[in-house]
Amino acid sequence: MMRADIYMMFRMKWLRLSILFMLMVSSALVAMQKSAMDYVVKIDRVLFLPLVMYGIAAAALISMTTGCDYAQGFIRNKLFTGKGRRSIYLSQEIANLVGALVLYCVTVLFTLVLGILLFEINVTAKTIAAYFLLGLATTVAYGCIFHMLAMLAGHSTLSAVTTLVLAVLMLLLSIYSNSALVQGNGTSMVHQFLYDLNPTGQIAQLSSLHCLNPIRYIALDGYWILITHAIGLPLFSKKEFL
């Protein structure tokens, strides 16, 4: 079933559309950094910058593919394979993660190639690799969160609205946390935690190549993976399709 789900992830248009969206965002931001700044921009400023929109693209991708697959009839088709609901949930999630990881890798690689061609390289390959790996952890966290929400919505449109609203809220929260941290007010510990907890906050750390606490960063991604499964799997097992 997992192979079938992955096949559909690549067969449907949503992955292609979300990749196109991210490549356009990447091109626009690179062009802006190259031409609109009154100072010389180096590659560290652009490499992960397009990922600020990654949450929105991933939300759209996962909700449009998964929302459809969690509708009544599609679940029935899958239940009749003899697989349990746990297997159905996990196989759909893995398909989503594959799609989200492809989207992430294509975006980063595209920006890296543009960056090498257009900007001065001021970071080592090791640093890029380390931040790339951190981004993979964030991608998995995003995937698990959006997949759980899409399952609960059980309908493409509803899941798209829910996940996109959450993605925008995450973006706003990361901007708020970032500005609070820059101002260095008294609650910075709380803001640091929120910044790390929020996957879009983690992306913001990637885009500035300044990770506050890599261990906490990965641990919080692990937390998202655990919590979404702890909530999502039992809810899906008990879910009734009306």
Add this chain to the structure above:
Amino acid sequence: METAIEVHHLSKRFKACTALSDVSFSIAKGEICGFVGENGAGKTTLLRILTDLQRPDEGDYALLGKTRSSGEIERRKIGALVESPAFYADLSAEDNLKQLCRIRKVRSFESVQPLLKLVGLEGTKTKKAKAFSLGMKQKLGLAMALAGNPEVLILDEPMNGLDPQGIIALRSLILHLNREQGVTFLISSHILEELTKIATWYIFIHEGTIVRQMSASELAETCTRSLLLTVSDPVKAGEILTKHTINCTVMPNSQLKAATEKSVTELVMLLHEQGIEVLKCHEQQEQLEAYFISLVGEKS
């Protein structure tokens, strides 16, 4: 006799509404069971429970001898079309069936073309499912329910959206699968006239309760011929006829329905001798629809 579907004391409530109340029945293998009930009677809820889309509050059921509570139901052997069919709108009928084969781990796509031909969609080629008519979508849903050669097929209003030719083709398909491959069917339909042409067993549901189960031959006996009498005292008349082993039902408006092969003269004379005046009499050739209405009328 081996059973395909067994339902034991199944109940389901939605907040204050009781959708199913202590429902029990069984369907033998090889039957085509017509599941008859008005809107909101609990048909779709029961079919959703059998297809694991919903969970019962109480009771259990078994499909092909394996109970839900044991977790051993072999759902690969079950096919279903409950409410609207599910397919990927951007794929063709063929690609939808291939995807279902992938989901069902059917390694080859050999069965795809014969299935398309069986439901009459062989000519659709690359046409996307979203461009299909309602009837074509229903046919695709049927083809998807048939994928994997199920032993039991659960169909909820399968004739919805089909044109007369489509209905005839579906009827032939059901009979073919039943007779040639021994597939058991549980079919809910509002088109009762069509059900009578294929069903071998009937289950009548009313307000979440099974009100009657009977074979097609029993129904035929009940429906074959009855006399609708308007009498001066229907209750007393009913008692008299029952004493003479005539199956009868007291109806509203001083009417009495008597299922009998006796002649009108014999019946009128019998009642007349007991002081019952027969005001009107006419013969009914009852159909399933009329039987159902009289059944539901009784219960209401």
